[in-house]
Amino acid sequence: MTKRNFGFTLVELLVVIAIIGILIGLLLPAVQAARESARRMQCTSNMKNIALAMQTYAETHKSLPPGCVDFNYNAFAYHGGNNDYHHGMWSWSAMILPFIEAAPTYALIDFTYPAYCNHENMSPKINCSNCEYADAWAANHKIVSESCPSVLQCPSSSQLHPNTQKDYAVNGASTNGSLPERTTSKLVIAGLFCKTETFKLAEIKDGTSNTVLLAELSCTALPGQIDDADNMAANPFVWTNDFSQGFFIFSQNTSSKPICVPNCLTYNRTERSPKSQHPGGLNAALGDASVHFVPDVVDVNVWANSLTRIYSKTMEDRGTKYGGGTDCVSSL
Secondary structure: OOOOOOOHHHHHHHEEEEHHHHEEEEEHHHHHHHHHHHHHHHHHHHHHHHHHHHHHHHHHHHOOOOOOOOOOHHHHHOOOHHOOOOOOOOEHHHHOHHHHHOOHHHHOOOOOOOOOOOOOOOOOOOOOOOOOHHHHHHHHHHHHHHOOHHHOOOOOOOOOOOOOOOOOOEEEOOOOOOOOOOOOHHHHHHOOOOEOOOOHHHHHHOHHHHHHEEEEEOOOOOOOOOOOOHHOOOOEOEEEEOOOOEOOOOOOOOOOOOOOOOOOOOOOOOOOOOOOOOOOOEEEEOOOOEEEHHHEOOHHHHHHHHHOOOOOOOOOOOOEEEEEOOOOOOOO
């Protein structure tokens, strides 16, 4: 009787390994897609909570928060010697801290002094050798700058400097390319946020369900993005200056810069352009706290319609007017 040996031959073993490798290769994209889907759902939840906090702020203060507010700049150094572009303005994100379960952080803020930011961790880097950070107040403000609540951070976005950057920005679109952190004129703002001045929810004549309140603005560059200085952090938690951190816009109305549609890869100051690390588009929250996914290929006029609070308002870029229609991202 012949004795039979049990086991795999080398060929059989290689076939089994190959099959396992193929199965893993097929499964991995599905796992990654599931993880991204979960991250996007968390981002959607974050934005809804921020929008609800904005609504609660509006109920309490009778208006939405300002996009940014200034400190007593006469007592401090500021960037470039121009009073319009101060270093260390406080962002809307500081105003809503009590409404996103961050009251202890809010209690550390003295709004008469500048917000703190590590300027070496920003894009583009800023020469702030003349910025004054006195011991009497800077210690608390440094703590604030490093205490970004998780609700202000998208889980899909890279965090090069943890707890110091946010990934969302408010609608600072203007009718003529004016930049929201530099203007206190509500007349030129088509959106809902600018420097110092505030908007009531009742001023959204198109209806809160048709007007974007905030959108994603990832603090780091997108894959394939060009001209983003050093791919460093670009959206400090509570700090605003003349690079529009905390705001997104529609256009700067200059010949050298494209219209800021979602996930624009060619804009050289991309912290002004809404962008996310989600494949294919980004999340935007409307005034009614609903959150919608806006594809990269959204029609530019639909995007423009979504940013204007009044149907009749249009936004001009290099002689062409955008907006003035009724279709918006809520219908996508």
